[in-house]
Amino acid sequence: MTGDDEEAEFVADPVAEKMYTVCHQCGGIGEVPIPVLAVVGGVGRTATANRTCHVCDTNGRLTGMVPPI
DSSP states (O other), X not given: OOHHHHHHHHHTOHHXXXXXXXXXXXXXXXXXXXXXXXXXXXXXXXXXXXXXXXXXXXXXXXXXXXXXX
Protein backbone atom coordinates (compact mmCIF):
# COMPACT_ATOMS: atom_id res chain seq x y z
CA MET A 1 0.00 0.00 0.00
CA THR A 2 1.13 3.50 -0.70
CA GLY A 3 0.75 6.44 1.64
CA ASP A 4 -2.35 7.64 -0.24
CA ASP A 5 -4.07 4.27 0.18
CA GLU A 6 -3.37 4.25 3.91
CA GLU A 7 -4.72 7.79 4.30
CA ALA A 8 -7.90 6.96 2.36
CA GLU A 9 -8.38 3.87 4.53
CA PHE A 10 -7.99 5.94 7.72
CA VAL A 11 -10.56 8.52 6.60
CA ALA A 12 -13.08 5.81 5.70
CA ASP A 13 -12.74 4.18 9.12
CA PRO A 14 -16.28 3.80 10.56
CA VAL A 15 -15.02 3.99 14.16
CA ALA A 16 -13.61 7.48 13.64
CA GLU A 17 -17.00 8.69 12.41
CA LYS A 18 -18.66 7.52 15.64
CA MET A 19 -16.20 9.19 18.02
CA TYR A 20 -17.67 11.74 20.40
CA THR A 21 -16.80 13.60 23.57
CA VAL A 22 -19.01 13.71 26.66
CA CYS A 23 -20.29 17.27 27.09
CA HIS A 24 -18.15 19.18 29.61
CA GLN A 25 -21.00 21.43 30.73
CA CYS A 26 -23.60 18.83 31.70
CA GLY A 27 -21.48 15.68 32.06
CA GLY A 28 -23.52 13.81 29.45
CA ILE A 29 -26.88 14.24 31.15
CA GLY A 30 -28.22 16.92 28.79
CA GLU A 31 -29.39 19.15 31.62
CA VAL A 32 -27.51 21.54 33.90
CA PRO A 33 -28.59 21.74 37.56
CA ILE A 34 -29.24 25.21 38.93
CA PRO A 35 -29.45 25.72 42.71
CA VAL A 36 -32.56 27.71 43.71
CA LEU A 37 -34.10 28.75 47.02
CA ALA A 38 -37.07 26.66 48.12
CA VAL A 39 -39.27 26.87 51.19
CA VAL A 40 -40.40 23.43 52.29
CA GLY A 41 -42.48 23.17 55.46
CA GLY A 42 -41.67 26.75 56.36
CA VAL A 43 -37.92 26.11 56.24
CA GLY A 44 -35.72 27.65 53.57
CA ARG A 45 -33.34 25.31 51.78
CA THR A 46 -31.55 24.83 48.50
CA ALA A 47 -33.20 22.76 45.80
CA THR A 48 -32.08 22.04 42.26
CA ALA A 49 -33.89 22.96 39.10
CA ASN A 50 -32.68 21.75 35.74
CA ARG A 51 -32.32 23.66 32.52
CA THR A 52 -31.37 22.31 29.13
CA CYS A 53 -27.68 22.38 28.29
CA HIS A 54 -26.91 25.02 25.69
CA VAL A 55 -23.54 23.48 24.76
CA CYS A 56 -24.76 20.07 23.55
CA ASP A 57 -28.46 20.88 22.97
CA THR A 58 -29.60 18.11 25.38
CA ASN A 59 -27.68 15.45 23.44
CA GLY A 60 -25.08 14.93 26.18
CA ARG A 61 -22.20 14.59 23.74
CA LEU A 62 -20.17 16.64 21.32
CA THR A 63 -19.14 15.42 17.87
CA GLY A 64 -15.48 14.45 17.59
CA MET A 65 -12.71 14.92 20.12
CA VAL A 66 -13.30 18.24 21.90
CA PRO A 67 -10.81 19.29 24.60
CA PRO A 68 -12.18 21.13 27.64
CA ILE A 69 -12.01 24.89 27.41
